[in-house]
Amino acid sequence: MEEGKGEERIENVNTKEGEVKEKMNLRGKGMSISINRGRVAALLSTPIPYFLGEISYSLYLVTDPFRWPAVAIVKALHPAPVPPHMAMALAAMFTLLMIAPSWVTYSLVERPGRQALRSLLSRRASRQPLAAPPAGP
Numbered sequence: 001m002e003e004g005k006g007e008e009r010i011e012n013v014n015t016k017e018g019e020v021k022e023k024m025n026l027r028g029k030g031m032s033i034s035i036n037r038g039r040v041a042a043l044l045s046t047p048i049p050y051f052l053g054e055i056s057y058s059l060y061l062v063t064d065p066f067r068w069p070a071v072a073i074v075k076a077l078h079p080a081p082v083p084p085h086m087a088m089a090l091a092a093m094f095t096l097l098m099i100a101p102s103w104v105t106y107s108l109v110e111r112p113g114r115q116a117l118r119s120l121l122s123r124r125a126s127r128q129p130l131a132a133p134p135a136g137p
Contacts, residue, residue, distance in 0.1 A: 052099075058110050059102040063095070070094050 043049070052059070074082065074090060082090070 055099070055102045055106045058106040059095075059098060062102045062105055063098045066094075066098065 070090075078086075
């Protein structure tokens with residue numbers, strides 16, 4: 001392998017173009033998983049991943065405001081830098097603790113909001129008259 005080509009590839013990944021290529025690559029992998037009808041699809045369609053997918057946006061919204069207080073608590077209890085394995089365990093525990101409030105938010109806010117918006121849009125669409133056909137020659 002030539003020395004210059006390897007460096008060029010590394011520089012390319014650090015540029016905006018490289019980031020776009022990486023994102024496209026990840027989207028392609030996600031798409032290949034989504035159309036899979038084998039073991040991966042069977043695993044992802046079980047109740048737990050399906051439930052987590054349903055509440056994922058609420059999980060994101062609920063987790064964000066609690067992130068900095070959680071970091072402050074960890075720093076107060078453990079002022080030294082946290083080892084990576086402990087940080088991963090704390091992140092997993094924090095995420096598990098946020099599932100219940102996320103489900104409540106999904107059930108009381110997100111799902112009724114979606115239903116109300118769909119109802120409003122369907123009523124609005126049904127009130128609009130159909131466009132007249134174009135006039136002939």
